[in-house]
Amino acid sequence: EAQVTQNPRYLITVTGKKLTVTCSQNMNHEYMSWYRQDPGLGLRQIYYSMNVEVTDKGDVPEGYKVSRKEKRNFPLILESPSPNQTSLYFCASSTGGRSIQYFGAGTRLSVL
Amino acid sequence: AQKITQTQPGMFVQEKEAVTLDCTYDTSDPSYGLFWYKQPSSGEMIFLIYQGSYDQQNATEGRYSLNFQKARKSANLVISASQLGDSAMYFCAMREGGGSEKLVFGKGMKLTVNP
Numbered sequence: 001e002a003q004v005t006q007n008p009r010y011l012i013t014v015t016g017k018k019l020t021v022t023c024s025q026n027m028n029h030e031y032m033s034w035y036r037q038d039p040g041l042g043l044r045q046i047y048y049s050m051n052v053e054v055t056d057k058g059d060v061p062e063g064y065k066v067s068r069k070e071k072r073n074f075p076l077i078l079e080s081p082s083p084n085q086t087s088l089y090f091c092a093s094s095t096g097g098r099s100i101q102y103f104g105a106g107t108r109l110s111v112l
Numbered sequence: 113a114q115k116i117t118q119t120q121p122g123m124f125v126q127e128k129e130a131v132t133l134d135c136t137y138d139t140s141d142p143s144y145g146l147f148w149y150k151q152p153s154s155g156e157m158i159f160l161i162y163q164g165s166y167d168q169q170n171a172t173e174g175r176y177s178l179n180f181q182k183a184r185k186s187a188n189l190v191i192s193a194s195q196l197g198d199s200a201m202y203f204c205a206m207r208e209g210g211g212s213e214k215l216v217f218g219k220g221m222k223l224t225v226n227p
Contacts, residue, residue: 031213042116042203042217043157050213058214090157094213100147101215103157 002027006091006104013081014112021076021107023091030096032074036060037088037106046089049074050096081111115139116204116218124224125194132179133189133221135204143209146187148178151201151220160202163187194225 004025013019025032033048035058045058049068063085065077074093078085091104117136125131137146148160163171163178171178175195179188191198201222205215 033213033215035215035217040219042219043205043215044217045214048214088155092157092215096213100159100162101213102159103149105154105156108155 002102004091004093004102004104006089006107008107009105010108012110012112015082016080019078019081019109021078021089021091021109023074023076023093023104024072025074025091025093025102026072027093027095027102028071029093030071031101032068032091032093033058033101034064034066034074034076035090035092037090043090046076081109083111085109086111115216116206118202118204118218118221120221122222122224124226127196127225127227128193130190130192131194131223133191133202133204133223135187135189135218137185137187137204137206139185139206139208141209145207146178146180147205147207147215148176148187148189149203149205150198151203152197153200157203161189191223196225196227199223199225 007022030051034046035043037043044060047066049055089107092101094101144165146163150158161173161176163180170180175192177190201220203220204218
């Protein structure tokens with residue numbers, strides 16, 4: 001089954017404790033992206049990757065890192081999480097070429 | 113300036129009736145794409161329908177259709193024969209040209225289907 005898989009689905013952590021949210025897709029998609037969703041704000045792009053080893057900032061990159069060492073994986077790294085990073089995070093992927101983006105199930109993160 | 117505007121915070125509709133969800137957009141790019149996604153209470157984002165700016169006909173996908181009025185810069189989603197399972201948040205999104213894949217989302221609107 002074609003899918004975008006995020007882990008974990010739920011995470012509660014404390015300020016300053018490094019964490020990684022994994023994202024994997026099995027559709028051989030070139031393009032992958034991370035968004036965060038906050039009440040009343042819709043979804044905003046954090047980082048994106050056009051292909052392996054090619055990443056760039058989105059609209060709200062502060063406090064986040066990403067890497068794209070393999071085509072299928074695009075982890076989101078929070079080196080020192082803060083409470084304002086409490087949010088619902090989505091990974092998305094597409095073939096690029098202006099195609100439809102498919103989303104993972106989301107990761108609900110709480111930073112205390 | 114807000115690029116995607118969804119002005120209806122919430123709507124109620126009776127089961128089996130049709131409902132229109134409004135979306136207006138703002139872009140100076142002649143090449144763009146418009147999307148609708150559904151987010152049920154479980155949280156996932158489900159792709160519903162896509163309309164390209166150069167598409168001559170309005171997009172349709174089963175019970176979903178997109179009323180695309182380019183001159184008015186609107187891309188309203190029409191759901192025919194509403195079902196209880198259609199109760200969810202709905203997001204309109206736009207992808208502009210220039211090779212960017214980024215989606216810009218509206219703030220969403222909540223649809224409740226009553227039995």
